[in-house]
Amino acid sequence: MLAILYPSIKLTEKAFRLFLSLVNSGPAQADTRNTRLTHRLANRSVMPAETEEIPEIDMSQQSEAVVAEQLVSALTTVGFCYAVGHGVPQETVASAFAESAGFFERPLSEKLRHRRDWRKSTCGYIPPHWASTGDPDEPPVERFSLDAPPDEKEVLDVCHTCDDTVWPSKSFRKASLDLISAAQDLTLRLVRLIGRGLGLSPPDQLADAFAGFATPGNTSELRMLHYPPLPPVTDGTVCGDRCGEHTDYGIITLVFCDSQPGLQVLSRSARYLDANPRPGRVLVNIGDLMQRWTGGRLHSARHRVLAPTDPKLRSQPRYSLVYFTQCDDEYIVRPLLGDPDSFPPVKTGEHMRRRFEETFLLGQGIDPQLPPL
Numbered sequence: 001m002l003a004i005l006y007p008s009i010k011l012t013e014k015a016f017r018l019f020l021s022l023v024n025s026g027p028a029q030a031d032t033r034n035t036r037l038t039h040r041l042a043n044r045s046v047m048p049a050e051t052e053e054i055p056e057i058d059m060s061q062q063s064e065a066v067v068a069e070q071l072v073s074a075l076t077t078v079g080f081c082y083a084v085g086h087g088v089p090q091e092t093v094a095s096a097f098a099e100s101a102g103f104f105e106r107p108l109s110e111k112l113r114h115r116r117d118w119r120k121s122t123c124g125y126i127p128p129h130w131a132s133t134g135d136p137d138e139p140p141v142e143r144f145s146l147d148a149p150p151d152e153k154e155v156l157d158v159c160h161t162c163d164d165t166v167w168p169s170k171s172f173r174k175a176s177l178d179l180i181s182a183a184q185d186l187t188l189r190l191v192r193l194i195g196r197g198l199g200l201s202p203p204d205q206l207a208d209a210f211a212g213f214a215t216p217g218n219t220s221e222l223r224m225l226h227y228p229p230l231p232p233v234t235d236g237t238v239c240g241d242r243c244g245e246h247t248d249y250g251i252i253t254l255v256f257c258d259s260q261p262g263l264q265v266l267s268r269s270a271r272y273l274d275a276n277p278r279p280g281r282v283l284v285n286i287g288d289l290m291q292r293w294t295g296g297r298l299h300s301a302r303h304r305v306l307a308p309t310d311p312k313l314r315s316q317p318r319y320s321l322v323y324f325t326q327c328d329d330e331y332i333v334r335p336l337l338g339d340p341d342s343f344p345p346v347k348t349g350e351h352m353r354r355r356f357e358e359t360f361l362l363g364q365g366i367d368p369q370l371p372p373l
């Protein structure tokens with residue numbers, strides 16, 4: 001059946017089984033730890049009515065005006081929503097998942113050939129923390145806080161313009177670029193609807209800021225994530241997150257997940273909301289630049305991926321495909337709504353460089369102590 005649906009994909013049997021388990025496994029219960037609230041709530045002056053769950057928005061069944069209103073309402077309150085009826089073909093998502101699983105099952109030495117040189121590129125492979133070489137010129141892993149262990153994950157970041165050395169195979173490249181194109185179409189649609197819902201005139205001005213989507217002057221990219229199986233928790237086990245708590249750096253993020261639980265969103269009232277992935281659902285969330293752009297109206301919510309404590313869930317991997325959209329590097333983001341002084345203007349390229357530097361220095365165990373932009 002797979003060969004009929006996805007004839008161009010050649011997978012080992014193990015990757016094939018993995019892919020089927022991704023597609024078929026049902027949702028499971030996430031464990032909730034609401035106790036470790038290390039976030040800062042001080043600057044959140046806009047506090048609209050709280051929605052204590054992530055809303056689902058059907059983009060195919062309603063008028064554009066209704067979808068625009070629902071999007072703005074969800075992204076103002078929670079900062080996250082699920083989109084369904086979004087137009088990204090399920091086969092495109094499934095092919096990218098299958099290629100991602102096939103890549104991550106390769107030996108570490110092979111994956112390291114595609115390694116990301118974080119000072120020069122935003123694309124490439126980032127190994128799990130236990131594979132750290134300790135080479136100070138090549139900070140190997142990402143980390144969001146020195147207070148917590150490094151993330152239990154490995155990553156491959158790709159975009160339209162990355163070097164040939166980044167791509168593991170032709171079929172991988174094709175599957176990724178197909179998903180990137182579909183994700184860009186959806187992002188453009190969402191951003192135009194958001195412009196309309198916010199009453200911007202013209203509503204397209206947000207979308208115009210990332211016209212260079214597929215050029216070297218724009219760092220929008222697709223992140224393939226693999227959270228490997230974890231050993232059972234025993235006395236004395238230090239449980240790190242699969243992905244530490246953070247906000248996204250850019251404009252909008254689209255998350256395609258498998259059915260494994262773990263992703264949690266911190267609500268404005270400081271509760272963790274479980275994301276419930278389901279085939280066909282895309283999770284949409286706001287990043288820091290969009291929050292600045294809208295004068296704080298749209299909310300860049302902190303979120304994390306917990307490592308489960310249940311031994312059965314720990315023995316299973318988790319995969320996700322995340323498409324991050326940024327403005328073009330030269331674009332200066334300044335508030336279009338509300339108080340123009342609520343956030344100082346920031347050049348997108350400079351903001352992105354800062355955030356990456358911070359994340360990779362933390363990954364090296366260094367507190368970057370960079371002043372805010």
Ligand SMILES: O=C(O)CCC(=O)C(=O)O
Nearest residue numbers: 225243255263305320322
């Ligand atoms: O893996 C996920 O579900 C989300 C990961 C995430 O938040 C990120 O990479 O920014």
Ligand SMILES: [Fe+2]
Nearest residue numbers: 246247248303
């Ligand atoms: Fe994120």
